[in-house]
Amino acid sequence: MADRVFALIDCNSFYASCERVFRPDLLRTPIVVLSNNDGCVIARSADAKPFVKMGAPYFQIRDVLEKHGILAFSSNYALYGDMSQRVMTVIEGLVPALEVYSIDEAFAEFTGIPRGQVEALGRTLRAQVLKLTGIPTGVGIAGTKTLAKLANHAAKRWQRQTGGVVDILDPERRDKLLRAVDVSEVWGIGRRMTEHLQAMNIKTAWDLAQADAWTLRSKFSVVVEKTARELRGTSCLELEEAAAPKQEICCSRMFGKRLKELAPIREAVATYAARACEKLRSQGSSCKRVRVSIRTGMFNPDEPKFARGEVMELPYPTDDTRLITKAAVQGLEALYRPGFAFSKAEILLLDLRRRGEYTDDLFAPVQPAATERVMGVLDSINARWGRGTLRPAGVPATPEWGMRRDLMSQSYTTRLDQLLRVQS
Known part of the structure; x- marks a missing residue:
């Protein structure tokens, strides 16, 4: 059986990128996207991150945004959802199997593709998504899903050097990355778990990979044990092509x-x-x-x-x-x-x-x-x-109590009256 090969395709600053697709004038403008009722920052473009913290209340940072020329947008979920579907459709047409993991990222199965063509396929994916949707992505390729997630982190962190695609199927490249990345960047390792691991002198992804699996299982959980095994190159997590029905x-x-x-x-x-x-x-x-x-x-x-x-x-x-x-x-x-x-x-x-x-x-x-x-x-x-065309009598079309979104962009892809207009 061929060795497993996974890729993680993750959209860069997805909400902000969606806002830029139909506004090329914002290509070099820092952007933040706000939560419901324009409450706090939930997304930032890369050039806005040095000036604005995630979760910062909008009313507290208006002066900061104005000072640094940062533009704020209300959440436009209809636009983001439609753009996500377009991105996933493009990816699905180029890979053998796909697991949509979230609105802006997906795991793809590369198993069986000749080793010399794997990175080329990753670059083709990235180029096609950008060409057909306008959304920039990062692609991480590895022998397990956890390593693919880590490779994707490297692809986005060192985008200029990597061109947005990192392949760590080679054990030497994999181990070099593991030594360079903090354990907190490992998929599934949160803040509290990081503190516990650091107390055990596990500070990098490499340290976690070398830790005794049974000790991790007894002290924490089977999930942390599987994470360590995946970092070593043993695939423990399968691709889930069909999402399980929600229990709530x-x-x-x-x-x-x-x-x-x-x-x-x-x-x-x-x-x-x-x-x-x-x-x-x-x-x-x-x-x-x-x-x-x-x-x-x-x-x-x-x-x-x-x-x-x-x-x-x-x-x-x-x-x-x-x-x-x-x-x-x-x-x-x-x-x-x-x-x-x-x-x-x-x-x-x-x-x-x-x-x-x-x-x-x-x-x-x-x-x-x-x-x-x-x-x-x-x-x-x-x-x-369109949603709401037919609805129960108790559901108003435009409620006065509706969510406040004073800074929302147009729904360029989901409403006929808000399609992009090109003037000659």
Whole structure:
């Protein structure tokens, strides 16, 4: 059997890169992207990183951004999601197998490709993604997924020297990189784990690779043991081409402003429930319980605090937006207390079950066949004409409480009225 070969393709500063694709005038302008309600920094272009920390509150750094000529954008999730799909489509057409790991990175299987062509394929991938989507990427190639992640880190860190592609299939190159990289940069090793490992004099990726695997397993977990084995070149993690169905589905948003009345909070809960149900049906699942929760802002010492949730049992496993929304609203009405300024609501679908994977009592109620047809029509119309074209009556088209995004760019690829215009 041929030795395993993996590649990790990771988009560079993905959110910021998406903003630049349709704005070539921003190619040399530092960019930051803000979280919901323009709260804090969640993404930075490389040239903005020296001046802005990740997570910095926007209201505190406006002067810093202006001083260094850094442009801020609200999160444009429709644009980012569509650009991600385009990137993954390009990659999928060039590799034998693909695992989409997150919105901006994917593992590819290179096993079986002649050794002399592996790096060339990595450079072809990078060039094609840039040509067809405008998104720059880094490519790391190695014999395990953990090493590929580390190689990708090197490709982005030393981009000028490497051209954005690093191949560490050669043991000498692999060991040289392991000695040069801090253990904190290893995939899956967080801040607290780094502190524990450093206390054991494990300071680099090389040190972790040389550590006794059974000691790591007994002292920490089997995950850390597998990480060490992967750093040595033993493949322990397979490519997951099909994502496993989620065991819980959550839809949670901060309101664009504080809400004190029940009516707008009810609209928000209905909206979040409808979105959660879309996700539920997309993976072919039903749910038996729904949890609704609301809370106030928790950091203003002058505001009274409130945070509670309510779990509602459904009469049968269902993916019916109407039934789930009704239960969520009933839970909200039991939770709501006047006199508080609420800042957030959350819908959590629990006890998820794939169709055909559960057996109820013979006389227990089941979801009517007509419901499946109604939900199928709802999803097909929205898939063709855009989300929200057909929606429950309790879900407003443009809510006053909607998320604040004052600095959002156009949805260049998902809305006809915001397509890029070229003037002659």
